[in-house]
Amino acid sequence: MMRKSTRRIGVLTSGGDAPGLNAVIRAVVKAASGMGWETLGIQDGFEGLLGEKNYRVLTNADVQGLLPRGGTILRTTNKGHFGVRNPNVAPEEDPYVQAVQSIEELGLHGLITIGGEGTQRIALELYKLGAPVIGVPKTIDNDLAGTDRTFGFDTALQVATDAIDRLHTTAASHNRVMVLEVMGRHTGWIALHAGLAGGADVILIPEIPFSIDTVANKIREREERGNTFSIVVVAEGSRAVDGDVMYVSDGRLGGVGQFVGDRLQQLTDKDTRVVVLGHLQRGGSPTPYDRLLSTRYGAAAVSAAAKSIFGEMVALRAQDIITVPLTEATGHLKTVRPHSDLVLCARALGVSFGDE
Ligand code: F6P
Numbered sequence: 001m002m003r004k005s006t007r008r009i010g011v012l013t014s015g016g017d018a019p020g021l022n023a024v025i026r027a028v029v030k031a032a033s034g035m036g037w038e039t040l041g042i043q044d045g046f047e048g049l050l051g052e053k054n055y056r057v058l059t060n061a062d063v064q065g066l067l068p069r070g071g072t073i074l075r076t077t078n079k080g081h082f083g084v085r086n087p088n089v090a091p092e093e094d095p096y097v098q099a100v101q102s103i104e105e106l107g108l109h110g111l112i113t114i115g116g117e118g119t120q121r122i123a124l125e126l127y128k129l130g131a132p133v134i135g136v137p138k139t140i141d142n143d144l145a146g147t148d149r150t151f152g153f154d155t156a157l158q159v160a161t162d163a164i165d166r167l168h169t170t171a172a173s174h175n176r177v178m179v180l181e182v183m184g185r186h187t188g189w190i191a192l193h194a195g196l197a198g199g200a201d202v203i204l205i206p207e208i209p210f211s212i213d214t215v216a217n218k219i220r221e222r223e224e225r226g227n228t229f230s231i232v233v234v235a236e237g238s239r240a241v242d243g244d245v246m247y248v249s250d251g252r253l254g255g256v257g258q259f260v261g262d263r264l265q266q267l268t269d270k271d272t273r274v275v276v277l278g279h280l281q282r283g284g285s286p287t288p289y290d291r292l293l294s295t296r297y298g299a300a301a302v303s304a305a306a307k308s309i310f311g312e313m314v315a316l317r318a319q320d321i322i323t324v325p326l327t328e329a330t331g332h333l334k335t336v337r338p339h340s341d342l343v344l345c346a347r348a349l350g351v352s353f354g355d356e
Helices: 021-034 045-049 095-105 117-128 153-174 189-198 212-224 256-268 288-306 341-348
Strands: 008-013 038-042 055-058 110-115 133-137 177-182 202-204 230-235 247-249 272-276 312-317 320-325
Touching (some): 021 288, 153 189, 153 230, 256 272, 288 320
Parallel strands (some): 202 230
């Protein structure tokens, strides 16, 4: 039995929201209070550590009912003032130095940083400056290295798979090609998993650049075999072999679904419609899998703090929750291996990736 002591830990959520954030916060508060510790919820991500500190004490009563609730009660910010650190800037103007000072002033024994690669990169920088950080891997994209799974991914999959199911019935009724653009940034985890789970005919992912002629041929072949409709799932970060990744605006991916739909309509002469699933993949209640994973991550992060394990991130490895150095989780993304068994399985079932 671990001895009880009076300690204070902090928790914050940073980057794009994902279903399960509140479930992690709840688990942190409950596990910490079980050890007699106080939890401070830092609001608006790392921004809450700058200037007038923005935080609130979280009690068990505050986290009641949070397990199924989407979003984050602490709110979140994308990067904010925490761009790539400039070591030449004066300490009083360095947000990283200010954040470390705030962590000390608040008397935090540990700071739990829930977020994706960008968040864990900020956490690592703070750790190098002496802050006791512990990461929790979040993102619907599942692209964070060092862990088998991020929470939020399963819920996004559920939404995307449901969308494919619904598109099937309307596509079949109208003999149409339906193109579904899903999120995932520069990786194809959501497209590949949902595409397979939903029985898509074509799956386009960033890791396998596609030829639009090959995709059109696939649809024609299906037609010749009597399949009068087709479902194409496109990850937002996909690109044609002779094209670039497409953006809707400053750094926001999007547009490839419309491009694919327009070209397929021209090349196959089939009635084609495009659906962009967007933030529906991030909103709402987490699936049971994500609730469980988030809960395990939250409890494991507190347990790491109790053992003074810092500069690490909790992670899922096979059936276990372990910790990995933040350096393992940052600097590169976990991408779909083009020859992985999932891709081979899809090919064996006749799914086209638009490349051969
Ligand atoms: O990283 C999660 C994610 O939803 C990506 O899949 C997507 O590209 C991006 O965030 C969208 O960001 P924003 O919410 O800023 O539009």
